[in-house]
Amino acid sequence: MEDVISVMNLSKSFGSTQAVKSLSFQVKKGEIFGIIGPNGAGKTTTLEILEGIQKPTGGEVEVLGLVPSRQLRELNNRIGVQFQATSIQKKMKVKEALDLFSTFYKGDTQKDELIALLDLGEKLDVCFEDLSGGWKQRVTLALATLHQPELLFLDEPSMGLDPHARREMWGMIRSLRDKGSTIVLSTHYMEEAEKLCDRVAMIYSGELKAVNTPDELLNDVATHYIGFESEGVSYDFLLTLRDVAHVEKEDHHFKVFSEDLQHTAYQIFTYCHQEGIVLRNFKFDRGSLDDLFVQYSEKEKTG
Numbered sequence: 001m002e003d004v005i006s007v008m009n010l011s012k013s014f015g016s017t018q019a020v021k022s023l024s025f026q027v028k029k030g031e032i033f034g035i036i037g038p039n040g041a042g043k044t045t046t047l048e049i050l051e052g053i054q055k056p057t058g059g060e061v062e063v064l065g066l067v068p069s070r071q072l073r074e075l076n077n078r079i080g081v082q083f084q085a086t087s088i089q090k091k092m093k094v095k096e097a098l099d100l101f102s103t104f105y106k107g108d109t110q111k112d113e114l115i116a117l118l119d120l121g122e123k124l125d126v127c128f129e130d131l132s133g134g135w136k137q138r139v140t141l142a143l144a145t146l147h148q149p150e151l152l153f154l155d156e157p158s159m160g161l162d163p164h165a166r167r168e169m170w171g172m173i174r175s176l177r178d179k180g181s182t183i184v185l186s187t188h189y190m191e192e193a194e195k196l197c198d199r200v201a202m203i204y205s206g207e208l209k210a211v212n213t214p215d216e217l218l219n220d221v222a223t224h225y226i227g228f229e230s231e232g233v234s235y236d237f238l239l240t241l242r243d244v245a246h247v248e249k250e251d252h253h254f255k256v257f258s259e260d261l262q263h264t265a266y267q268i269f270t271y272c273h274q275e276g277i278v279l280r281n282f283k284f285d286r287g288s289l290d291d292l293f294v295q296y297s298e299k300e301k302t303g
């Protein structure tokens, strides 16, 4: 499949802060590609370099065959960038915003199709400030896609939305992809990455930790764990077991991440049998992307 974005050894520093450290990845035509990471990981900086808003301090970036920092005008005709809701005038009505933004592009826009697709018909006469967060996000999505861009950049598209509105937003993003746009989005909602993205780049402290499908990332052996509930099991005992990488405990709920689940399970059962400790809801399970991040944070803290 054709690459629409190619990033090689991309770096960006702000003074002594290295926001992005030697990132390399490709985005393929037609995919929903997620850049994931905790706050301050370097997601926005990476997106802004791809959009041509920031210049890299090192490395090579190609977007739709163009160099964003040098060919911004050509790039802007072919990409869409979702603005923050705060950048739209509060008193502007939805239809006025759509008409104004339509004048920015040469040729026909897909305004009417977007009004139907995003169900904006009943909100056209409503002022932007009177819309709920979910509707504001729909409008900024429409404004970014009026010119049917080949590539659409979304920075935290469902930030602050309730679970229902977030799912609706995912449906709309999928529809835009199905209409032909490649989507690159940033998120720190790991569920969004798992359910919406075809592939994700995981960034932590400006470094790329992995690029893969969410499913493949989760097949990483370190993300498998043993879960159980118990009043008697000692957290410190679990940490002494040979293959255990990391243990999470919340009230009486344990998650034991291990390189060898079978052997660790055998050790836990033996210990509980000897000590007369009861285990409940024992299971082997696969961690989420959230768990993977917790592990990276722990590694970072312990060096």
Ligand SMILES: Nc1ncnc2c1ncn2[C@@H]1O[C@H](COP(=O)(O)OP(=O)(O)OP(=O)(O)O)[C@@H](O)[C@H]1O
Residues within 6 Å of the ligand: 014, 017, 018, 019, 037, 038, 039, 040, 041, 042, 043, 044, 045, 046, 188
């Ligand atoms: N203009 C700037 N000047 C100085 N430092 C900056 C600037 N922009 C970003 N940084 C720093 O670069 C690092 C990465 O920031 P960035 O906004 O890209 O992260 P992020 O992953 O998008 O975080 P968030 O999810 O909180 O938005 C942070 O340490 C941030 O403080």
